Structures are given as C-alpha cells and as structure tokens.
Amino acid sequence: xxxxxxxxxxxxxxxxxxxxxxxxxxxxxxxxxxxxxxxxxxxxxxxxxxxxxxxxxxxxxxxxxxxxxxxxxxxxxxxxxxxxxxxxxxxxxxxxxxxxxxxxxxxxxxxxxx
Amino acid sequence: xxxxxxxxxxxxxxxxxxxxxxxxxxxxxxxxxxxxxxxxxxxxxxxxxxxxxxxxxxxxxxxxxxxxxxxxxxxxxxxxxxxxxxxxxxxxxxxxxxxxxxxxxxxxxxxxxxx
Numbered sequence: 001x002x003x004x005x006x007x008x009x010x011x012x013x014x015x016x017x018x019x020x021x022x023x024x025x026x027x028x029x030x031x032x033x034x035x036x037x038x039x040x041x042x043x044x045x046x047x048x049x050x051x052x053x054x055x056x057x058x059x060x061x062x063x064x065x066x067x068x069x070x071x072x073x074x075x076x077x078x079x080x081x082x083x084x085x086x087x088x089x090x091x092x093x094x095x096x097x098x099x100x101x102x103x104x105x106x107x108x109x110x111x112x113x114x
Numbered sequence: 115x116x117x118x119x120x121x122x123x124x125x126x127x128x129x130x131x132x133x134x135x136x137x138x139x140x141x142x143x144x145x146x147x148x149x150x151x152x153x154x155x156x157x158x159x160x161x162x163x164x165x166x167x168x169x170x171x172x173x174x175x176x177x178x179x180x181x182x183x184x185x186x187x188x189x190x191x192x193x194x195x196x197x198x199x200x201x202x203x204x205x206x207x208x209x210x211x212x213x214x215x216x217x218x219x220x221x222x223x224x225x226x227x228x229x
Binding site: 041094104 | 117118145147149154155156157158159162170173205207209211216217218219220221222223
C-alpha cells in the first residue's frame with residue numbers, strides 16, 4: 001500500500017533562511033507525488049507535483065522538490081523563507097492508477113520567525 | 115473561474131441529528147473526492163466518484179455515511195445519527211484526469227462540530 005511519512009511535525013525557521021520539509025514515501029507503483037499548503041481557514045493549495053517527468057520540480061512561491069527514487073524521498077525546499085510561508089504543509093502520494101485518490105502525510109507546521 | 119465550493123462552511127449538530135454537506139465541483143471535472151480531516155491530522159479519503167458513479171467508498175467509516183452525485187456534478191455527503199467522533203473538517207476535491215496530470219482542486223471544507 002502507498003504511504004507517506006512527514007518526518008517533522010513542526011519546523012521553525014527565521015525569515016530569510018532556507019526551508020526544508022522532509023517527506024518519505026512508500027509505493028508499489030511509479031508514484032505521483034504532491035505538496036499542498038493549507039493556510040488557516042483556507043483550502044488546500046497545490047504547491048507542486050511530480051508525475052515521472054523531471055525529478056527536480058519547481059512550484060509556486062519559490063518552492064521546489066526533488067524526487068529521489070533511491071532514497072524514496074520528496075523533500076520540499078525554499079531558499080529563503082517569507083513570513084507568508086507560515087502554514088501547514090502536506091506531502092501526498094497518489095494511490096494506484098485508476099482512482100487517483102490521495103494518501104496524505106500527517107503534515108508539517110512551518111513557523112517563520114521575524 | 116470558480117473553484118470548488120462547499121456549503122455550509124460551518125455546521126453544528128447535536129448528537130443523533132442527520133447532516134448533509136454539499137460540494138459544487140469545478141465545472142466539467144469528472145472526478146470528485148471526499149476527505150475527512152480530523153483536528154491536527156492530514157485528510158483521509160472517504161469516497162470517490164467518476165461522473166455519477168461511485169467507484170470507491172472504501173474510506174467511509176460506517177454505514178451512517180452516505181454520498182451521492184446523481185447528475186455527475188454536485189455531490190452531497192450525508193451523515194446520519196451524528197456522533198462526536200464525526201466532528202472534523204470535510205473536504206471536497208475535484209479533478210479532470212488527463213494523461214500525466216491529475217491534481218485535485220480542493221474546496222474550503224465544511225467544519226462539522228457534533229455536540
């Protein structure tokens with residue numbers, strides 16, 4: 001069965017410093033992987049997706065992630081954190097082809113310090 | 115264009131009451147999903163529709179949960195005889211699967227509180 005593990009439930013960074021949110025996945029198939037962001041009282045917004053094209057994926061707001069099959073990882077990074085990046089981030093793996101239902105990680109809450 | 119909308123945004127129900135949650139997907143989206151997000155957790159899959167057909171309901175936690183999408187557009191998630199453990203945010207998502215791209219677009223959710 002497919003699963004994702006987000007290794008940190010909380011991450012704190014200072015404004016202007018790099019962000020690293022870690023995600024490991026398990027999949028019996030060639031996976032599709034996503035990162036979503038959830039701001040308080042807002043819907044989930046897609047940051048970026050990997051669907052077996054380029055392993056380095058660029059998303060919105062300066063975020064990017066690298067698919068590493070040998071490490072079964074899909075970590076999310078950003079070179080310089082902004083106050084507006086404070087939110088909950090979810091790593092997602094898509095279930096086997098046919099239903100495309102999502103399997104979510106437990107989330108990482110990012111705090112950005114002034 | 116309009117995104118996925120859900121109503122009501124907030125619902126308070128007394129234990130034992132029935133509730134109905136509505137989802138309006140993006141126009142033309144074939145696939146529709148319902149997820150349940152408990153406080154402090156990631157969303158968990160409930161059920162999936164392709165057009166009007168409910169192809170997967172493996173995530174529905176009990177037979178008190180029922181979902182429909184009769185005309186392949188608007189969907190309703192119904193919970194009968196609500197229990198306190200049903201308190202959660204219910205998220206709806208839609209997508210238009212094409213080769214290599216099937217991201218889901220989420221609505222703002224309905225926060226259900228059972229008292």
